[in-house]
Each structure stands twice: as C-alpha cells, then as structure tokens.
Amino acid sequence: MDSFLIKGPCRLQGTVEISGAKNAMLPLMAASILTGGECVLENVPELRDTLTMKHLLEVLGVPVELGGGRMVMDASRVDHHEAPYDLVRTMRASIYVLGPLVAKFGRARVSLPGGCAWGPRPINLHLLGLKALGAEIKIDHGYIDAAADRLRGNEIILSLPSVGATINLIMAAVLAEGKTVIENAAREPEVSALAAALKKSGAIIEGEGTSRLEIEGVSSIRPFRHRVIPDRVEAGTYAAAAVLTGGEVEISGCRPDHMTAVINKLTSCGAEIDMRDNGLLVRGPEVISPVDIETGFYPSFPTDMQAQMMAVLCRARGSSSVMEHVYTERFTHVPELRRFGAQIILDGSVAVVTGVDSLQGAPVMATDIRASSALILAGLVSEGETKVLRIYHIDRGYERIEEKLRALGADIQRIKS
C-alpha cells in the first residue's frame, strides 16, 4: 500500500485549484440510471471513488467513459439490478443506485453497507422512505431487495436530515406517481446540485436548499449534461492547511458561499480571509487562537472538516473543544494526532485540544478520508519526517493531493509499494 513521506515544517504559499466535489458527483452518476440515455458530467474529479462508482455503473450495464475531467455515461441499456458486496464495502455511496434502480426498473438488489471505521452508519431512513413510496423491502443474505410496480408519492418525515437518504429519496420520487414531500430534508449544497441537474432533465422539484422538498413525479426524465460543483471540503482542507502553516494560499475555483461555517471558524483562529467570486485568499496568523467547534448538519460546521480543524487546533495557543454531533464516534484521528505530540483529551463525543508549541514528525496510519488529510496537515507543520500509511483513503477523496501540496511548497512524496 502506498504511503506519503512528508518533511516538515513548511509554510504553504501559492495558488491551489479546487476539484469537483466527490459527494456531488457520486449521486449524479447514480442519477444517470433514471434518464435511460447518455449523460455527461464535467469537472469530474479523478478519484478512487469515481472509479468505484464507474465500475458499479458498468456492472449494471452503463458503459462509462472518463478522461480530462469529463465523464459520459450511457444508461440506455441497463440490464442488471444488483450492486455487489465487493463494491458496496469499498464505497458506501454505492447505496445511491438503490433509489434510481427501483424507480426506473421496479427492482433493485444492493448489498447492505456495514459499519465504517468510526462506527455505525445506518441506512434505515433510506429504507423507511422507499417503503413510504410503496417499495417492498426485504433483507436477504446481506442484501437489500427492493421491488415496486411503480413508486407512489407520499409524505416522508426524516427523523434526521440525512444527506444520503434525502438524495436516494429525491431520485426515487422524481419518477414516482404523484407528489412526494420530504420534510426535514438535508440542505447540503450537494443535494441542491442533484436537484438542479434533475430539474434540467424535466424533473419537478421545489424547495432545494430548504428542509421541505416537494417533488411532483413525472413518467420520464431526459439525459443531463451537468458541471459538478467545487468540493467545499477539499477547499476547506487547503484553507485549514494555510492557517496551520501560517501560509498564504489562494484557493481558486471554490464556492465561498458553501463554506461559511468553516471560513468563520478559521477567521476566529486569527486567519485573514478575503472572499472573491470564485475563490478565497487565506492568510494564516502568526499565532493560532483556540476556538470551540460543534459539528452539525449544513449550514453548521461540517463533520467532514472536524479532523482537519482539530489538526489546526493542535497548534493553537490555548485550549479548544471539538464536539461531534453528526457521527459521535468519528475520532479515529485522535490517537494518531497524539503520536505527533498533540495534547487531546477525548471524552465521549467531545475532544479538548490544548495547543502545543511544536509537533514532531511520526509514522501514523490513516483510517478514513478526512482523518488522513488531518494527519497530512499535522505532518506539514511537524519537525522532521512523517510517514502517513494507508493513503488509499486519501485517494478516495482528494485529487492529486501531493501534487497540489508540492506546488504550494510542501515536501511530500508518495512512496509506492
């Protein structure tokens, strides 16, 4: 397995171009199934998860061409309705084919995703919602079997504004008979991006970006051509890296309006952040101020930035608290950050981070996408060598991270094995 070798400390300086958002692209890929035709995506990030979803679509009978940030998916001959265990276990977002398959073909068999590195990640809301739309759901030998003649619109009240459930249910409801209302829907920009693409294709959706979605089912939708929105988590990660290293980084091609909570916290840490139409200029402070973080659903501070923010706070002057409300056990980076000399006390879903004057490079192990990027950030400001093992997680979610960091002045090499 590849690893990264980082020699620190460094101060990042320069411009970084942000890639398309993984979490916006994956639902759009699944949504191609609904159209029964050739769909095109632009600004596609070339990630491991892109290849996993491409593989899954190909298993279903959707040939996918990918190159130069452009993807063409031909969903005119879907002839298979099963998402196998081997693909779902490497990428939970494979569950996104469930809604489209059952809406378009009346049946789907999708391996049930297990837990993940930081604890349970149930999909009960996806299944309850599909049942409300009239699907018959059975769990059979580790697979979800869903069937329906034609889905029927209904009112669905989500007990939590789950991104994944909202996305799966939008895709199911666009081809259902009649009207669906989703209350307590997720408001993340990735949900609105999906709704925008589907609306261009003839779907009738109102309320995206709010907690109440109204979807009037139609009998068919047209293929789409859509540009994937910029990755707000990738942009936030580079902004955090600029702050942590006391650097000056222009983050180009991002959407500052999707990043308000992160920008506000980094500003409270002492960063100077200039917002532009299409980017940010981030100047890190000489001394990082401690801040308290509470993750939550959009527009609150994103759980996907919690680990990177914790890496920043490891160097703050004073103590900060980090409360994780979305995934209460998402702290696998804590013992690894301690290996750099960080002082973190973890009590349930609250971490208290007391900043230290310096961190020391160490061998560390990545456990998920965002934990991995936090370890890389810590390596950038640590004295000496850091080796980050198991970086396949990073390759799932960050496009060419080592090239982008090297262009900003970091000493980071991929060690192939």
Ligand code: EPU
């Ligand atoms: N939840 C349930 N039941 C469900 C679904 C969710 O209880 O049926 C709970 C979860 O346990 C969690 C909360 O609801 O406590 C939110 O989960 P959500 O469904 O919103 O998460 P997700 O759709 O599985 C997406 C992103 C994650 C990101 C979360 C939260 C994708 C492919 N994944 O996951 O991204 O952390 O939303 O914002 O969009 C990442 O990119 O590294 C990543 C993990």
